[in-house]
Amino acid sequence: MRKIIISAAVIAGVGMIAATAFTQTPPARTPPLQYITTPLEGDAAREVRLQSVTLPPGSGNTFHRHPGDQWVTIQEGEILFTIKGQPPRVMTTGEAIHVPRGVIHRNQNVSDKPARTVELVIVDKDKPRTEQVPD
Secondary structure (H helix, E strand, O other), X not given: OOOOOOOHHHHHOOOOOOOOOOOOOOOXXXXXXXXXXXXXXXXXXXXXXXXXXXXXXXXXXXXXXXXXXXXXXXXXXXXXXXXXXXXXXXXXXXXXXXXXXXXXXXXXXXXOOOXXXXXXXXXXXXXXXXXXOOO
């Protein structure tokens, strides 16, 4: 069985931010580039994913939540991140955040340059990866 070891440095080095509402629907983000998708050792009901996401200028997502924890680090650009009910936060290259299971959030690239993140997600295996939530 393949063993995945996730260090505290990886988890601590991940992050996201809070965002303001767009007056129009932003363009969709590009599909993630998946590096690893594997069962969580010792818990076959959960899955570990490590992926890279590129957000073109003006793109982002609507409010949503995940059936597990998410760690995000900004590798390039700026992302406006919103946790529902909290002030938006602009995150830049090198910043990271942990989004706990079920926290309603969204992210937007409000700049004129692409933004790139690396995300580590540990989610329930047989549930939809994302649940959309009304604004």
